[in-house]
Amino acid sequence: MGYTLLCELEFILVLYSLHIGHTQDAVLTIKPKLSTYFIGESLTFKCDMNEGRTEDWEYKFNKDGQTFLDYVTNPIFRFNYLYKDDSGDHQCCGHKKGSSTKCSKSVSIHVSADKPKAKLTAGTTTVSVGDRVRLICSVEKSAGWKYEWFRRTSQTSEDKINDGLNGEIRVSQGGIYSCRGFRGEPAFNSDTISNKVIVTQKPSWSQVFRGETITLTCEVQGDEGVQWEYQWRTPQSQRFRIIRAETGQTITASISGEYSCKSRSRDDPYSSTNWSEALRLSVLAHKPKSELNMSKSPVEDKVILSCSVKSSSSGWRFFWFREEKSSKLLTKQDADFLSNEQIRVSQEGVYRCRGGRGEPVYHSEFSDPVTISVEKLRAKLTAGARVGGEVTLSCSVEKSTGWKYEWFRRTSKTLEEKINDGLNGEIRVSQGGIYSCRGFRGKPAFYSDTSVEVTIDEPVLRVSPRWLSPGSSVTLSCEVEHESAGWSFYWYKAVPDLSHKSGSYSYELLPASSNGTADNSYIIHGQTHTAGYVCRAGRGEPHVYTLYSQPHFVWSGDLHPSASLSVSPDRVQHFTSDSVSLTCEGNSAEWRVGSFLLPDLLSFCSDWGTMNGSTCHVQKIQSSNAVFWCESGSAFSNAVNITGHYDDLILLSPVHPVTEGHSVTLGCKWRTENLLSKVFFYQNDTLIQSESRVEMIIPAVSKSHEGFYKCQSSGKESPQSWLAVKSASRPDSSSLPVLMIVRAVCVFLLMIFPLMFYLCKKSKDSNSISRSDEQNQNKVPDENDAEQNIYGSLLHGDFALYESFRGLKDKENRTDCGNTDECCCATSAEL
Numbered sequence: 001m002g003y004t005l006l007c008e009l010e011f012i013l014v015l016y017s018l019h020i021g022h023t024q025d026a027v028l029t030i031k032p033k034l035s036t037y038f039i040g041e042s043l044t045f046k047c048d049m050n051e052g053r054t055e056d057w058e059y060k061f062n063k064d065g066q067t068f069l070d071y072v073t074n075p076i077f078r079f080n081y082l083y084k085d086d087s088g089d090h091q092c093c094g095h096k097k098g099s100s101t102k103c104s105k106s107v108s109i110h111v112s113a114d115k116p117k118a119k120l121t122a123g124t125t126t127v128s129v130g131d132r133v134r135l136i137c138s139v140e141k142s143a144g145w146k147y148e149w150f151r152r153t154s155q156t157s158e159d160k161i162n163d164g165l166n167g168e169i170r171v172s173q174g175g176i177y178s179c180r181g182f183r184g185e186p187a188f189n190s191d192t193i194s195n196k197v198i199v200t201q202k203p204s205w206s207q208v209f210r211g212e213t214i215t216l217t218c219e220v221q222g223d224e225g226v227q228w229e230y231q232w233r234t235p236q237s238q239r240f241r242i243i244r245a246e247t248g249q250t251i252t253a254s255i256s257g258e259y260s261c262k263s264r265s266r267d268d269p270y271s272s273t274n275w276s277e278a279l280r281l282s283v284l285a286h287k288p289k290s291e292l293n294m295s296k297s298p299v300e301d302k303v304i305l306s307c308s309v310k311s312s313s314s315g316w317r318f319f320w321f322r323e324e325k326s327s328k329l330l331t332k333q334d335a336d337f338l339s340n341e342q343i344r345v346s347q348e349g350v351y352r353c354r355g356g357r358g359e360p361v362y363h364s365e366f367s368d369p370v371t372i373s374v375e376k377l378r379a380k381l382t383a384g385a386r387v388g389g390e391v392t393l394s395c396s397v398e399k400s401t402g403w404k405y406e407w408f409r410r411t412s413k414t415l416e417e418k419i420n421d422g423l424n425g426e427i428r429v430s431q432g433g434i435y436s437c438r439g440f441r442g443k444p445a446f447y448s449d450t451s452v453e454v455t456i457d458e459p460v461l462r463v464s465p466r467w468l469s470p471g472s473s474v475t476l477s478c479e480v481e482h483e484s485a486g487w488s489f490y491w492y493k494a495v496p497d498l499s500h501k502s503g504s505y506s507y508e509l510l511p512a513s514s515n516g517t518a519d520n521s522y523i524i525h526g527q528t529h530t531a532g533y534v535c536r537a538g539r540g541e542p543h544v545y546t547l548y549s550q551p552h553f554v555w556s557g558d559l560h561p562s563a564s565l566s567v568s569p570d571r572v573q574h575f576t577s578d579s580v581s582l583t584c585e586g587n588s589a590e591w592r593v594g595s596f597l598l599p600d601l602l603s604f605c606s607d608w609g610t611m612n613g614s615t616c617h618v619q620k621i622q623s624s625n626a627v628f629w630c631e632s633g634s635a636f637s638n639a640v641n642i643t644g645h646y647d648d649l650i651l652l653s654p655v656h657p658v659t660e661g662h663s664v665t666l667g668c669k670w671r672t673e674n675l676l677s678k679v680f681f682y683q684n685d686t687l688i689q690s691e692s693r694v695e696m697i698i699p700a701v702s703k704s705h706e707g708f709y710k711c712q713s714s715g716k717e718s719p720q721s722w723l724a725v726k727s728a729s730r731p732d733s734s735s736l737p738v739l740m741i742v743r744a745v746c747v748f749l750l751m752i753f754p755l756m757f758y759l760c761k762k763s764k765d766s767n768s769i770s771r772s773d774e775q776n777q778n779k780v781p782d783e784n785d786a787e788q789n790i791y792g793s794l795l796h797g798d799f800a801l802y803e804s805f806r807g808l809k810d811k812e813n814r815t816d817c818g819n820t821d822e823c824c825c826a827t828s829a830e831l
Helices: 002-022 733-752 754-765 806-812 820-830
Strands: 027-031 045-050 057-063 068-071 076-079 086-097 101-103 107-109 118-122 133-139 146-152 160-161 167-172 176-183 196-202 215-219 228-233 241-246 247-253 257-265 277-283 290-296 303-309 316-325 328-330 342-345 349-357 371-374 378-385 392-398 406-413 414-417 426-429 433-441 454-456 461-464 473-478 488-497 504-509 521-524 533-538 552-554 563-568 574-575 579-584 591-598 601-604 610-612 615-618 627-633 637-646 649-652 662-671 677-683 688-689 695-698 707-713 721-723
Touching: 002 688, 027 107, 027 820, 045 057, 101 176, 118 176, 133 146, 133 176, 160 615, 196 257, 196 277, 215 257, 290 349, 290 371, 303 316, 303 349, 303 649, 378 433, 378 454, 392 406, 392 433, 392 454, 406 677, 414 721, 461 533, 461 552, 473 533, 473 563, 504 533, 563 627, 574 649, 579 627, 637 662, 637 733, 649 707
Parallel strands: 563 637, 574 637
Antiparallel strands: 027 045, 045 076, 057 068, 057 086, 086 101, 086 107, 118 133, 133 167, 146 160, 146 176, 196 215, 215 247, 228 241, 228 257, 257 277, 290 303, 303 342, 316 328, 316 349, 349 371, 378 392, 392 426, 406 414, 406 433, 433 454, 461 473, 473 521, 488 504, 488 533, 533 552, 563 579, 579 615, 591 601, 591 627, 610 615, 627 637, 649 662, 662 695, 677 688, 677 707, 707 721
16 A cells, blocks of 8 residues: 555656646747847747647747737747837747646847947058058947948049958058948848038027028047048038038038038048038028017906017027117016016006027017007095094095005105005094005005095194203294184194104193193293104184194203213214214113204104114214104103215214313314325314314313314315303203202292392293293294304204304303392302
């Protein structure tokens, strides 16, 4: 039993091994069998199953595991023309009915995309009489080639030589020889020569116009290290023109015709290439014309313009023009550039375009003009009734929806400024001015035309004097444009509102002003600090008010501990290229810096500088004559005058008044920082120092030193500036307790002397805030009144900067105290 089982197992193993062996014995043969094939060659596959008859099997052929010919009865497959994609691992399989499938092993083939080139080498290129030269032809990196030989001369055409199939011949005749390889059935030929010449055109336009220039290049493919000579065949001449060059040679062409070239090695006169294929150049006599078309844009209120050149040639870029006083070349600020050929515009006008190409640019003719008429929508501005000192303004664009609105305000003396409010089309204004608005909608924004301007009247406040001097009163006058009877005037003190860095104020009624005044003037006595004021008028029952006037200011140059302004550099005059720092100090943690550009333009640091903490940094001072001061929530600082100049020379003088008895140094400075030669200093146009020093030192200042100063050097003269001098005995805020004691002494004296009581009471009343009476006090003091002794501007007669202290000067010269009232009051003022 065991022996029988063993025999059966051996029999099964033998059958299994026979079965395995039969599935591997299919064979795929290739003819011809080569290491490398080339595109265009032919190849035959044959699948041999090595079992039974050929017709008993069905065959399929695979490439890289994928079947490309499925079960046919013919075991032979022929590639009549090989392609690059035929490279890969090939396999054949056979299937027989009632039997399993058998497959061959994979056979790899490689098809090269580069056509083979024959290489011709010679032992020498010079043949002596009776000698022979050995020529060898070969196709590298492949086998199975036979060879054909050719000879020509400069006078004869090419002849075939019936010799040298094995790739070698010996010749005794001079000439230009070439060879090529061939193999397979049908014969597959290599290139005849090893170098091919082509003519390239740059730019590669299909049409060229008279006036354009094209560059043609003769390029030799292969053997880049060879130094070549070139020959060109052009329409200008029937003969050859030889051009020598180290690399690919170029010529320029501008007429119609055929252009071709050939080359030969400088070192081998018999190695000439064939002529290249001719490049046909078509040059048109006429200049092409541009064509401009218009279409409606999907973006509302805009038009699309399209430009093209009537030519089948390419390479054009387009230039766009709108007729104004002359043809204006449009940029991205004037239109939306959608592509090279299209723009989108919203501005009406006459448009043209033209094309250009090449370097230098060759331009086409201009297109015919296209006129665009855009129906622009205009905003409409209406003003409502005055309610509580405010006017409601409404803006709208009729016959359309979806608008938002921008608002603008200007005055006769200020530039237009944008109001950051009223997007919904309505604002309330409390300031007079000239208002306008416009609508916008969409992205990018499309704007309507700006509305007709609407003027909102406001009263005009005038302050006299502008600069405080000791003992002087301040007169406010309020003017209504359409003045008539029945007006009452209301007077307010401006209180800084620091929640708006741009410069807002709240208003507090001045004493005796709550019910209004019949007179349009108001006198303030005893003002010692910088302050701002506004006014408004009202009439009728119930009262209808005008708008508030613009704030106007009276300035003091004196420093005060509660609020003070310092300047760095500490001088009045600056070059326009100078940077200046304005620093606020005092009893506040929050400040803003205001400026009044003379005569009456109010602005703040946020408009022309950068506020950092309590310091305003001005990068470049403006060419102007302006007054600057600091504001906190409850106080104004001293004011300083700063001027900006384009001049080459400036005077260095302090911005603050100088106290009597103190020293002061005046200087002279060039813009270029060059050393100064001899410097002349003038006071009120009188020469006071002529030395080589660039400074003038006054060791102890007195009132006689007050005045206008300037300097001269090297024929240049600085602008002039006012040097203010304050009395050492003028009271400041720290001397108020002493002043109160003195006033108490005066009251005691009044109790003893009735006559003195009457006189001192009159003097005390003059220090309080009051209205003018109906006779003498009704008069509004003129800004040019001699009593105020207003000085001219620092710069040739502009607004006065500092008032004189003539009143105090007169008191200092008094020696007679026979009048008790005068002695009492003089003592108070001097302390």
